[in-house]
Amino acid sequence: MNFEEKTLNKTTVYSGRILNLRKDEVLLPDGKTGTREIIEHSGGSAVLCEEDGKILMVKQFRYAYGEELWEIPAGKVNKGEDPLKTAFRELEEEGGVKAEKMELMFNMYPSPGYTSEIIRIYRATGLKKTRQNLDEDEFLSASWIEKPRLKEMIDKGEVKDGKTLVALLAVL
Amino acid sequence: MNFEEKTLNKTTVYSGRILNLRKDEVLLPDGKTGTREIIEHSGGSAVLCEEDGKILMVKQFRYAYGEELWEIPAGKVNKGEDPLKTAFRELEEEGGVKAEKMELMFNMYPSPGYTSEIIRIYRATGLKKTRQNLDEDEFLSASWIEKPRLKEMIDKGEVKDGKTLVALLAVL
Numbered sequence: 001m002n003f004e005e006k007t008l009n010k011t012t013v014y015s016g017r018i019l020n021l022r023k024d025e026v027l028l029p030d031g032k033t034g035t036r037e038i039i040e041h042s043g044g045s046a047v048l049c050e051e052d053g054k055i056l057m058v059k060q061f062r063y064a065y066g067e068e069l070w071e072i073p074a075g076k077v078n079k080g081e082d083p084l085k086t087a088f089r090e091l092e093e094e095g096g097v098k099a100e101k102m103e104l105m106f107n108m109y110p111s112p113g114y115t116s117e118i119i120r121i122y123r124a125t126g127l128k129k130t131r132q133n134l135d136e137d138e139f140l141s142a143s144w145i146e147k148p149r150l151k152e153m154i155d156k157g158e159v160k161d162g163k164t165l166v167a168l169l170a171v172l
Numbered sequence: 173m174n175f176e177e178k179t180l181n182k183t184t185v186y187s188g189r190i191l192n193l194r195k196d197e198v199l200l201p202d203g204k205t206g207t208r209e210i211i212e213h214s215g216g217s218a219v220l221c222e223e224d225g226k227i228l229m230v231k232q233f234r235y236a237y238g239e240e241l242w243e244i245p246a247g248k249v250n251k252g253e254d255p256l257k258t259a260f261r262e263l264e265e266e267g268g269v270k271a272e273k274m275e276l277m278f279n280m281y282p283s284p285g286y287t288s289e290i291i292r293i294y295r296a297t298g299l300k301k302t303r304q305n306l307d308e309d310e311f312l313s314a315s316w317i318e319k320p321r322l323k324e325m326i327d328k329g330e331v332k333d334g335k336t337l338v339a340l341l342a343v344l
Contacts, residue, residue: 003233003240003311013186014193016209019286021186021193026235029311036235037188039211041286061175062284063198063208068175069284076285109332110282111289112234112241113248114191114213119283119334139175139201160281162291162334169341 003029005036018076041117045086046074048105048167049097049124054144055168056095061139070153071161087122093133095142100126105170110162119163147172175201190248213289217258218246220277220339221269221296225319227340228267232312242325243333259294265305267314272298277342282334291335319344
């Protein structure tokens with residue numbers, strides 16, 4: 001069966017700093033037309049960084065939820081940037097860690113009903129501690145957390161971020 | 173440390189069918205102001221449904237990516253609806269399965285930098301097969317897939333949807 005939806009027309013209704021919003025008219029598989037509201041986002045890179053049984057985590061206030069979340073180091077891919085470069089950069093900026101190597105673990109689609117963002121999840125190896133170097137409007141704290149403690153945090157529902165759950169569940 | 177960002181003003185720039193977009197001015201922890209672009213979404217419910225070593229999966233064309241994705245059955249929470257009710261409904265509509273019980277496994281925040289959506293992931297038990305009953309603009313096929321095959325699909329990068337990765341990695 002072919003379930004493809006074909007674009008009839010694309011309309012950008014908002015162009016912003018970190019995202020654009022489109023409202024497209026599409027041709028559905030049954031020949032009817034429909035609309036699709038789509039967020040355009042340049043993507044994210046996230047890094048699983050493990051040493052001596054501990055994983056590097058950051059705690060960050062997330063305005064969308066009004067709460068602080070535990071996440072692995074991550075950031076937005078700049079326009080035209082190689083996501084691998086983003087991963088090295090964010091690990092150093094947020095976590096204060098330089099890595100020699102990044103291996104791709106997952107290409108994750110966070111919410112495919114309306115966003116076209118792709119989050120790449122990497123595993124970093126060959127680690128060397130440097131120092132945190134945050135963006136001007138970025139406020140977060142980094143900690144190395146033991147794996148059994150992380151398992152407990154997941155079981156208690158204290159880890160909510162999608163990319164972080166995927167990365168941790170893959171190694172715990 | 174308190175990293176909270178306080179709302180100075182909220183502006184809705186788009187009100188749509190499945191999402192709204194706000195552009196808020198916020199007070200940052202260092203006393204400066206910033207803007208936050210936030211998607212408002214009523215949330216989703218997803219269901220892990222396992223029987224005889226097989227897991228119920230749906231394959232669905234996702235316009236945002238222009239590709240078919242493997243996902244667990246899931247859907248949007250209607251305004252004011254109990255997410256638990258959404259889970260029962262979507263499992264029956266998309267998967268053709270009636271469940272006796274749903275147990276909450278995760279509250280997942282898919283992309284906390286810009287969306288306020290919460291995806292609840294449930295595990296269904298007490299299963300009884302009925303028949304698929306899709307929404308008018310919904311086109312997808314459901315299959316029961318063996319767990320070792322799913323593990324292989326994940327290893328090959330064939331499972332990309334975030335909620336599905338979280339649910340599967342928790343049980344595989």
